[in-house]
Amino acid sequence: MRKFLATFKRIFFIPELRSRILTTIGLLLVFRLGAFIVLPGIDATRIAGKAKGILGLLDIFLGGAFSNVSIFGLGVVPYISASIAVQLLTVAVPYFQKIQREGQAGRKTLSNITKALTIVIAMIQSASYLAATVSTDSIMISKPLFYILSLFILPAGTMACMWIGDRITDKGIGNGVSMLIMIGIVSSLPGAFFEEFVLRGSRGLLIFIFEIFALFLIVVSVVMFTQATRRIPLQYAKQMATSGGIYSGQRQYIPLKLNSSGVMPIIFAQVLMFLPALVSNFFANKSEKMAMVSRIFGDFTTWQYNLVFSILIIAFTYFYTAISINPMQIADDMKRGSSFIPGIKPGKPTASFIDDILSKITLPGSLFLAIIAILPGLAYMAGLSKGFSRFFGGTSLLIMVGVVLDSLQQIESYLLMHHYDHMMDSGRIQGRSQI
Template identity: 55%
Template structure:
């Protein structure tokens, strides 16, 4: 405990780090205050606060920190920006123009950022209209259409752009990744209420306090399991040739390439969830198919059919996303240019094949573990955990929380070590993580 307080004192002594942390807290406070400002022309008393507790709407409401159900000016949060980032990133794989931009360095990244912002505006405008039509009932409108729709579409779009600007400011002037921290704060904001609801339901039912304590212990175990997945790496030894420049010797030492067990991060869960929402969407557009037993099973988040297909999709998307984000050929070429080689492996094609084989082997257990984490909330609901509290037992929310916290702690530790202070941990160091990629190379989360 003394070590912990000493570290906090060291953090406060470093002026740059202290200012960055205070800036981060200030920007997050502005975001939380804005999330309670209701859209103009909306009667907040007429809103149904319980309409967004389940399914996709419940997930979006969690990421938005409750703004979605409150019809806030920031109801859509950063999800349109993350969607635009994913689209632009996929375009960077298939469209030659975006592939060229990725190779142009800083100027290329600026153009990609510009395209991402334009696409964010378009996605937000479409989602804003859909949100107003589906979530705001006529009795909650104080202004008649079409003025209500036009006005609040502009307000929701501006709110999303403002949240995106806050995230960029946190990244530049604060500590950690801004977009990721905004999503994390939104998720954490739902934890106290979920904790209280679960405590009241358990203490007032069979099992009492003992059952609640068992749930908390199980939650800690899942968090530890998730940390192992996020930080798990396979080190590949690399030997660099010895070079003598002037009177100094360079190279001749063995280093390691850390290949992450979960290189895809949270993206496979996001893609799989998007596909699993298709049956419910089909049922909403075609009411006659809503009685189909197969579609009903796929739309039920606690059914074994839903979770089986969900887990298989996560495994497939993990391989897919790892294949498009990790390039063994590029790694082998860079290693060869720098005079490095893997002991016992020929440089060039053989090295690329070896790295690809290692990635394939470690991706399988990583994808299976990720699928297990994703379906744990459904398993928790089956044993009686409330639907709100069960979301913290796994899935997208838990992986984002763990990843963002580790990433932020790593940056704080880097500041401490640069000033010759001890890190946050007495033994070992906080390892980095593979965050949610964006078109600009930044790492927000999502979603």
């Protein structure tokens, strides 16, 4: 505890780090305030609790902005959709592959394309959002005027969220967009604890303590899963020095993460799981089969939903790992850098060796990811409240753990840099006399 307090004290004694942390907190407060500013022309007393069922999952990532019909009602969801689309285009379209290989200039071009696509997607999603959440009796002004204003305000709110995320990345502690998603998820945590402890407290304090302990074990498991890597030994060839001597080759490692795809497989699978329920809702009153499909895929606790969800996650984990890690490119980079894997020939044998290891670690990684994804449904079926059960796994927990670990690494790098700067400023090189 004393070491923790000392580290916390050091953080706020570094001016740059203190400024970045305070900037991040201030921008996050602006983002949270925007989640409670209702669209102009709406009666706020008639919109509470609109986001239910599958829409409730989306509301978690937006910190209640979705159900509040706020100016940040779409949040960064259109940006995420645009990012996924551009990532897929860089795999399938040669033009985008060429842009991606242009280095910093290519990344800037792809970023501009993503932002332009975000505006288009935000305008399309705004119309669907208004149709799904706003009832005609809650509109207090002229309906045409309200819809015209909202179709401009909602995309503008998305662009404002993106600007806040960019400022957190540049002026804060990094991971701006991920930080916005995480703060939206965390904002619902106190209410979930209250619902579980107070409203369902009749089951006893001991059961609640057991639930907290189970949640702690799950969080520890997710941290271990997120950090787990398979290290492939890498040997650098011996190099000739300018003085005529020979430097011995360095030995390093290629770290292949057990979960190389992050939360993207769950996001892809969840988008597909939304489609059957959304489509069947339009025909639920006309067909009994469609009504049954709506009930099954609109409820994340049914075994049919969890089975299909798990299969999609495993398939998307392999797909996203394949498009994000190219063994042949790694082998070519190693060859150009005069490095090799001991006992493996350079070129295609190296690529095959890396691909074989990647295939072996992707299977347990995808299975664990599928288990984490369906844990909220299992927790709800075990008797936990719906709000509290969502923190027992799924995208929410993976995003929170990932963002917290990245933020801690950023802070640690600043502390380490300040430590070396302090040594350079305060010490002097031994063996030299002072002038």
